[in-house]
Amino acid sequence: MKLKIKFKILVFVIGMLPLHFMAQSSAEDVLKGLKKSEKPLTSFNGESVPVYLPEGKRVKGMEMMEAVQSGNYDIEQYEDENGNIKAIMFRKLTEKEIADNKEATRKKMAEKQFEIKPAKDFTVVDMQGKSYNLKELKGKIVVINFWFTQCKPCLIEIPELNNLVDKYSEKEVVFLGITFDNKKVLQNFLPKKTFKYNIIPNAKNIISLYDVNSYPTHIIIDKNSNIVFSTSGLGQETVTELDYNINKLLQKP
Numbered sequence: 001m002k003l004k005i006k007f008k009i010l011v012f013v014i015g016m017l018p019l020h021f022m023a024q025s026s027a028e029d030v031l032k033g034l035k036k037s038e039k040p041l042t043s044f045n046g047e048s049v050p051v052y053l054p055e056g057k058r059v060k061g062m063e064m065m066e067a068v069q070s071g072n073y074d075i076e077q078y079e080d081e082n083g084n085i086k087a088i089m090f091r092k093l094t095e096k097e098i099a100d101n102k103e104a105t106r107k108k109m110a111e112k113q114f115e116i117k118p119a120k121d122f123t124v125v126d127m128q129g130k131s132y133n134l135k136e137l138k139g140k141i142v143v144i145n146f147w148f149t150q151c152k153p154c155l156i157e158i159p160e161l162n163n164l165v166d167k168y169s170e171k172e173v174v175f176l177g178i179t180f181d182n183k184k185v186l187q188n189f190l191p192k193k194t195f196k197y198n199i200i201p202n203a204k205n206i207i208s209l210y211d212v213n214s215y216p217t218h219i220i221i222d223k224n225s226n227i228v229f230s231t232s233g234l235g236q237e238t239v240t241e242l243d244y245n246i247n248k249l250l251q252k253p
Contacts, residue, residue: 027056027089034078034086041075044088051088062152069156071098071236105237109244116228119221120209124178126198127186132176134225140172141249142221143242145197146212148179149189153234154216158195160239164246165196171250172223178203220245223252 030052044051046060053059059067067073073090074097080086093101119142123133134142145161147154165175177197179186186201200206210219218238220229229245231238 027052027054030056030087031078031089034080037077037079037083037085039077039079039083039085041077049085049088051090053090054092062156065153065156065234069234069236071101102240105240106244109237109241114229116226119219119225119227121225122206122209124176124200124203124206126176126200127183127190128198130198132174132198132200134221137174137221138225139223140174141223141246142174142176143246144176144178144219144221146178146207146210146217146219147215148181149185151215155193156234157216157239158193161242162194162196164239164243167243168246168250173246173250174198176200178206180204180207218242220249222249 030050046058046064050058051060051064053067054073067090068075072093074093076089076091077085078087078089119134121134123131125131143164145154149155161175168175175197177195178200180203181189181201183201186199190199210217212232214232216234216238217232218230219227220242222228228249229241231241
């Protein structure tokens, strides 16, 4: 089976897409007159080219992103007789295919090399008034998520990020959720959607310091205050990569 290509959706591409969708059709109706395309998969937003679940239901916005993020589907393009992409279909993966993809992801992460560079020093204060200074955090692993409350891809991955916090709650790992949103916005948001990271409001200066221009963005800083991993956008493998790298750093003396 060919490896599943990691697919990311950046917030500036589809963050503001509507959540409604067209009436459901059968998969046969959707693909009538089209053939499976061998062209490389490119970014899609569900608008210019319609996207369908296996049963023929068209999806957009948050529903489409959640389907991509789930890791339960392969993404296939279909073209007309002139080679124009006219539909994107999510094919349901078998349990074996899902297991094979996870194993391929683990192997790929073991082989991947990231450029290590010093993290820029910062001091921030969370919603509870607790201060975090990078120099004082030396000896701990720092996991940062740059996000904001209106970022739909950011919201999709929050439950999985919460699981990471729970998994490493007894370890020397500090999770910081850095956002430009102010306290009032966050005080209205957080009671409705739990986010277990230590939330840092009004942090435009830190966002600028780290040159963040797409959301969500994740970075991991090791015990020696070096950035050893970073990734942007919503991807099927993002949380798995975070987990893998945190665990690898914890194994180091």
